[in-house]
Amino acid sequence: MSDPAVLEIVQMEDGEVILRAAESEGEPLLSIRISDEAADLLRDNRFEVAREMIDHAITRTRLWDGEEDEDEQSEGMVH
Known part of the structure; x- marks a missing residue:
């Protein structure tokens, strides 16, 4: 079993917020x-x-699993 990825949330100088692999x-x-x-x-x-x-x-x-079902997909849909 592989080690879980360590992720970090970073606010960049321009205000953009990103999710990336730690120290990447x-x-x-x-x-x-x-x-x-x-x-x-x-x-x-x-x-x-x-x-x-x-x-x-x-x-x-x-x-992140790629197994989103139809109910969950419709919850996030903006009309």
């Missing part, structure tokens, strides 16, 4: 860019909002 400088696994307008509304909570979005993707769905 390569391409991020996931990135969240919050518009300037939304950032103004969030004030100092930009990182916390992005972190919660990433947490939801990892823990509340099967996104």
Whole structure:
């Protein structure tokens, strides 16, 4: 059995929040860019909002398993 990957959530200088393998400088696994307008509304909570979005993707769905069922797919659909 392989060791689990160690991931980190990092806020970049431009405000983008990324998920990447720990200590990696390569391409991020996931990135969240919050518009300037939304950032103004969030004030100092930009990182916390992005972190919660990433947490939801990892823990509340099967996104990383690739086994997402139809009910879970429709929950995240925006109409």
